Amino acid sequence: MAALLEVKNLGISFGGLRAVDDFEISIKKGQLYGLIGPNGAGKTTIFNLLTGVYKPSEGVIMLDGENITGLKTIEINKAGIARTFQNIRLFKDLSVIDNVKAGLHNHYKYTTLEGVLRLPSYFKTEKAMTQRAMELLKVFELDQEAEYLAANLPYGKQRKLEIARALATEPKLLLLDEPAAGMNPNETMELMETIRFVRDNFDMTILLIEHDMKLVSGICEELTVLNFGRILAQGETAGVLNDPQVITAYLGE
Amino acid sequence: MKKMKINKKTKDNIITYGIVLVAYIVMELLINTGHISSLMQGLLVPLCVYVILAVSLNLTVGILGELSLGHAGFMCVGAFTGAFFSKCTQNAIPADLLRFILAIIIGAIAAGIVGFLIGMPVLRLRGDYLAIVTLAFGEIIKNIINVLYVGKDSDGFHFSLKDSLSLGLKEDGEVIINGAQGITGTPKDSTFTIGIILIVLTLIIVLNLIHSRDGRAIMSIRDNLIAAESIGINITKYKLMAFSVSAALAGMAGVLYAHNLNSLMATPKNFGYNMSIMILVFVVLGGIGNIRGSIISAVILTLLPELLRGLSNYRMLIYSVILIVMMLFNWSPKLINLREKYSFKRLFKKTREVQ
Numbered sequence: 001m002a003a004l005l006e007v008k009n010l011g012i013s014f015g016g017l018r019a020v021d022d023f024e025i026s027i028k029k030g031q032l033y034g035l036i037g038p039n040g041a042g043k044t045t046i047f048n049l050l051t052g053v054y055k056p057s058e059g060v061i062m063l064d065g066e067n068i069t070g071l072k073t074i075e076i077n078k079a080g081i082a083r084t085f086q087n088i089r090l091f092k093d094l095s096v097i098d099n100v101k102a103g104l105h106n107h108y109k110y111t112t113l114e115g116v117l118r119l120p121s122y123f124k125t126e127k128a129m130t131q132r133a134m135e136l137l138k139v140f141e142l143d144q145e146a147e148y149l150a151a152n153l154p155y156g157k158q159r160k161l162e163i164a165r166a167l168a169t170e171p172k173l174l175l176l177d178e179p180a181a182g183m184n185p186n187e188t189m190e191l192m193e194t195i196r197f198v199r200d201n202f203d204m205t206i207l208l209i210e211h212d213m214k215l216v217s218g219i220c221e222e223l224t225v226l227n228f229g230r231i232l233a234q235g236e237t238a239g240v241l242n243d244p245q246v247i248t249a250y251l252g253e
Numbered sequence: 254m255k256k257m258k259i260n261k262k263t264k265d266n267i268i269t270y271g272i273v274l275v276a277y278i279v280m281e282l283l284i285n286t287g288h289i290s291s292l293m294q295g296l297l298v299p300l301c302v303y304v305i306l307a308v309s310l311n312l313t314v315g316i317l318g319e320l321s322l323g324h325a326g327f328m329c330v331g332a333f334t335g336a337f338f339s340k341c342t343q344n345a346i347p348a349d350l351l352r353f354i355l356a357i358i359i360g361a362i363a364a365g366i367v368g369f370l371i372g373m374p375v376l377r378l379r380g381d382y383l384a385i386v387t388l389a390f391g392e393i394i395k396n397i398i399n400v401l402y403v404g405k406d407s408d409g410f411h412f413s414l415k416d417s418l419s420l421g422l423k424e425d426g427e428v429i430i431n432g433a434q435g436i437t438g439t440p441k442d443s444t445f446t447i448g449i450i451l452i453v454l455t456l457i458i459v460l461n462l463i464h465s466r467d468g469r470a471i472m473s474i475r476d477n478l479i480a481a482e483s484i485g486i487n488i489t490k491y492k493l494m495a496f497s498v499s500a501a502l503a504g505m506a507g508v509l510y511a512h513n514l515n516s517l518m519a520t521p522k523n524f525g526y527n528m529s530i531m532i533l534v535f536v537v538l539g540g541i542g543n544i545r546g547s548i549i550s551a552v553i554l555t556l557l558p559e560l561l562r563g564l565s566n567y568r569m570l571i572y573s574v575i576l577i578v579m580m581l582f583n584w585s586p587k588l589i590n591l592r593e594k595y596s597f598k599r600l601f602k603k604t605r606e607v608q
Contacts, residue, residue: 051483053479073482073483074482074485074486074487074488077482077483077484077485078485082483082484083483085479085480085483089477089479089480089483090476090477090480091472091473091476091477091480091481092476092477093472093475093476093542094469094472094473094476098469098472099473101466101469102469102470102473102481102484102486103484105466105469105470105484105485105486106485108466109466110465110466112462112465112467112494115461115462115465115466115467115468116457116458116461116462116465117461118461122465125466126465126466129466165480165484166483166484168484169484169485
């Protein structure tokens with residue numbers, strides 16, 4: 001089966017610093033893929049390259065057979081990559097449901113004029129949007145808090161809301177940047193279930209950055225370990241985690 | 254839960270519209286029974302102008318989250334375009350109301366276009382930088398109009414940036430925009446009723462825009478630009494949309510302003526940065542992003558200097574003290590707590606609990 005995401009020879013330099021060098025990855029449809037590595041290894045930089053925040057100095061990114069190298073963030077999102085952020089970036093002063101509705105922006109449309117004049121299509125589309133947003137919120141058990149301001153949600157729920165918002169854009173590939181950061185073990189277990197649920201029920205392919213080894217070994221099928229911007233090891237989770245090189249570089253024994 | 258929210262938003266909007274309509278009815282009653290001095294009556298149209306300006310600036314400052322100090326410039330564009338149109342078509346369109354409506358539309362469109370053109374390069378900047386550049390553009394607009402001469406004769410229109418003689422008008426020609434002397438003899442079409450209608454129109458446009466798909470996109474850009482981009486929202490498009498709509502509404506206010514005067518001049522007092530900052534004060538005092546607050550603060554701060562007229566020289570001193578006190582009352586955390594403690598809602602609730 002052809003890979004959903006195929007990255008070849010990806011690299012970027014900031015001044016003299018080689019942040020990412022010769023990065024390669026191939027993710028199959030429906031896979032749960034982990035990207036791990038010590039702090040400063042370049043994991044988030046790779047996410048930024050994949051989503052067009054940075055333009056790669058070299059390399060090719062193919063999504064579902066389509067070359068998306070060098071496209072703008074908006075175009076990449078439309079092509080089918082959605083992400084969450086390491087430091088949560090919600091629309092704080094919007095309600096929880098409006099955060100998700102903003103994610104639905106490109107899938108439910110009416111013109112500005114229809115919106116301002118409150119024509120029937122406004123009510124029809126808004127109703128459909130509310131319905132879809134509530135469905136997504138239910139998946140993440142946020143439907144009770146739909147009217148809260150996003151800023152007032154507890155931390156764990158903010159993380160979930162970010163995933164819900166990303167899913168609202170109907171991506172083919174979901175990038176999660178440290179989804180379990182700052183969560184207690186119970187919340188992490190719950191999050192693992194949610195991620196699995198998303199993969200199964202939304203037919204989603206997921207690439208995640210994570211430091212929590214329990215989560216990584218629990219749900220990721222394959223791993224790439226990054227160190228100083230280069231690939232240290234790549235392959236099936238169990239094999240990679242037992243690689244002596246990885247243990248010295250990352251797990252520190 | 255879902256129903257409650259729709260109700261709450263709608264309820265909020267209805268209260269806002271209600272305040273405007275009640276204020277209108279009360280004022281009309283007072284005028285008809287002769288309880289309002291002619292001085293106050295003269296203040297009614299400017300009041301409407303300021304309310305529209307405050308609401309429209311709130312769209313840029315509160316909803317889009319960008320600080321603009323050039324709002325008076327857009328008002329200026331609207332005022333001159335509208336007045337120019339009225340002056341040119343005074344004989345061609347004898348129906349006053351029709352001509353005025355057309356002038357309003359044309360003034361708003363002209364200001365909207367200028368807003369769009371200025372917004373394109375300027376909205377790449379953020380925060381203080383944007384504020385400074387918009388301030389400069391506002392001044393540029395005012396100064397260009399100050400040296401603009403436009404005349405009309407049987408050959409058509411003549412333009413000059415030098416003086417009225419270099420227009421080279423024929424015998425039958427007439428200077429319409431006369432540089433620093435501006436436009437004289439604009440028909441006085443503005444009335445309180447039209448002003449209120451325009452306020453309601455502004456409210457409909459702004460409130461409906463905010464509570465729609467586009468409004469959500471605009472507010473998501475305000476809250477987090479990077480996240481908005483990552484979910485596929487076109488930043489440039491929505492920034493420009495909010496900025497141009499805001500400018501167009503300011504232009505509409507300008508037309509209303511121009512048709513309330515016999516002679517329209519672009520002076521620092523009416524279209525300079527002082528005016529822009531005054532509108533910003535309305536917005537900040539009323540609460541950034543709070544449309545109803547903008548209306549109320551624009552009304553209070555416009556009436557205040559007139560009410561304090563009796564204090565002659567101390568007028569502006571008292572005005573500024575009141576401004577500071579109001580600001581503290583609105584925004585100091587302790588006072589907010591105090592207000593919540595003794596708010597009507599709370600007191601009402603308590604009595605109900607006792608029962």
